[in-house]
Amino acid sequence: MAEKKYFTVPSGQDLQVLRGSRLSSRSSDYIVEDLVGNGAFAKVAKCVKSATKEMVALRVVKIHTKSDLQREHEILLKLRYFNPDECNFVKWHCSFMYKRHLCQEFELLDMSLREFVTMRPTRSLHLKEIETILYQLATTLEVLKRLQVAHSDLKLENIMLVDHVRQPLRVKVIDFGSACNASNTAHGAYIQTRWYRAPETILGLPCSEAIDMWSLGCIAAELFLGHPLYPGSCEYQMLQFMIQTQGQLPGYFLSAGLKTSLFYWRTWINMWTFKKPHEYGTVPFPYNNCMIGSLDGLKEIHQRPDRHLSKTEAVVDEADLENFVELVKQMLHLDSTKRITPSQVREHPFMTQRKLIAKEDESNTVHTQPQETRNATFALTT
Structure with missing residues (x-):
């Protein structure tokens, strides 16, 4: 996830995330079951990860700068040194780019x-x-x-x-x-x-x-x-x-x-x-x-x-x-x-x-x- 791989998504090119939509990474497809969150900077979908059949939360970033995305990624990497269950923060699995949008896979919470x-x-x-x-x-x-x-x-x-x-x-x-x-x-x-x-x-x-x-x-x-x-x-x-x-x-x-x-x-x-x-x-x-x-x-x-x-x-x-x-x-x-x-x-x-x-x-x-x-x-x- 080097900085050069990040892109700022132009206004008006927001990725549609609807029930039944399919988003893909190199390792798996993600089938959207429901949209569970929609904020100013990102939306979160409840998805089935095809590779493992598990339910995950997929956060799709809307509009952001390269530096902001890089900063968040570096912080998520730092948090990986700690046990998310013992330290009470969401577990981050991976990130990937899909149609110029950054997608982040997290554990699904309630x-x-x-x-x-x-x-x-x-x-x-x-x-x-x-x-x-x-x-x-x-x-x-x-x-x-x-x-x-x-x-x-x-x-x-x-x-x-x-x-x-x-x-x-x-x-x-x-x-x-x-x-x-x-x-x-x-x-x-x-x-x-x-x-x-x-x-x-x-x-x-x-x-x-x-x-x-x-x-x-x-x-x-x-x-x-x-x-x-x-x-x-x-x-x-x-x-x-x-x-x-x-x-x-x-x-x-x-x-x-x-x-x-x-x-x-x-x-x-x-x-x-x-x-x-x-x-x-x-x-x-x-x-x-x-x-x-x-x-x-x-x-x-x-x-x-x-x-x-x-x-x-x-x-x-x-x-x-x-x-x-x-x-x-x-x-x-x-x-x-x-x-x-x-x-x-x-x-x-x-x-x-x-x-x-x-x-x-x-x-x-x-x-x-x-x-x-x-x-x-x-x-x-x-």
């Missing part, structure tokens, strides 16, 4: 986390379920951090359940099309989906792998609330919501941003005043509002109690909420250099307290999650 929570009446999950998912995602982010890679588009749609019936809450991260080497990310680059976009991305500061931790914090809050934490309709409103829940961003932080002057007036050295809506310009009327006044307001969200919990576990549930909110606050630290790291997430009391209490509870009638999901060996050797 449904996105977005689809899964939509099936819930409240569109939210219990803290025990959130703990299970966050632990797995922190494991993935630890791998990426060691590779100095930022996924750059972590959101519910890019987190897939492996099999929501046979392996409840077992998840994997997908779509590395926006992934990049964190040290090479251009200042002010347009990355991350808006609702999960870190403040340093909005303001045009140097970005690191910490932008993914910000996204993970937004995901954690959304899974708990049942709706996005910061549902801004533009970047100005995103900053409004951040200020509402966490206070003003540090002056030294604002002074380093290439785009800070779009949203703030500079009043003195390292002193900035957030622009009023009419000073900023046209601000779309918010179709959603930030529903809490501060991150501590998450503690006021009461989930339905589980009648099957023992007294010990009920106490753990109460402590879990405190620990969960503290974890979210550390994930969403406005200063990226002070944001919690993936390894610290895995050792946070929100992850460890329930396990410790369970050992003391002789009845041990409720298990928080499948052993193979929660305690999978984390291999980081190459």
Whole structure:
């Protein structure tokens, strides 16, 4: 997959991927059974691989540059040094060119986390379920951090359940099309989906792998609330919501941003005043509002109690909420250099307290999650 083999697909020459279509590589044909995803840059089809008769996911890239495709390919090659089942990212099999389109074969997964929570009446999950998912995602982010890679588009749609019936809450991260080497990310680059976009991305500061931790914090809050934490309709409103829940961003932080002057007036050295809506310009009327006044307001969200919990576990549930909110606050630290790291997430009391209490509870009638999901060996050797 050398760079010279990649081509930018001209506009208007989008490859039609329909049920019954046949796409071919040198080693196999792929018969499309269904189109399961269609985004701005790629579409994903559920296919039968003729050579092996197995079901796979085939990602067909629409319009991209050679350098972007090469960058993604290099990151996928780096990930091959790690076990995708233990590190919770989608398994990549191969790539090939078909009619000037890059096609990538991946393992077939079940449904996105977005689809899964939509099936819930409240569109939210219990803290025990959130703990299970966050632990797995922190494991993935630890791998990426060691590779100095930022996924750059972590959101519910890019987190897939492996099999929501046979392996409840077992998840994997997908779509590395926006992934990049964190040290090479251009200042002010347009990355991350808006609702999960870190403040340093909005303001045009140097970005690191910490932008993914910000996204993970937004995901954690959304899974708990049942709706996005910061549902801004533009970047100005995103900053409004951040200020509402966490206070003003540090002056030294604002002074380093290439785009800070779009949203703030500079009043003195390292002193900035957030622009009023009419000073900023046209601000779309918010179709959603930030529903809490501060991150501590998450503690006021009461989930339905589980009648099957023992007294010990009920106490753990109460402590879990405190620990969960503290974890979210550390994930969403406005200063990226002070944001919690993936390894610290895995050792946070929100992850460890329930396990410790369970050992003391002789009845041990409720298990928080499948052993193979929660305690999978984390291999980081190459």
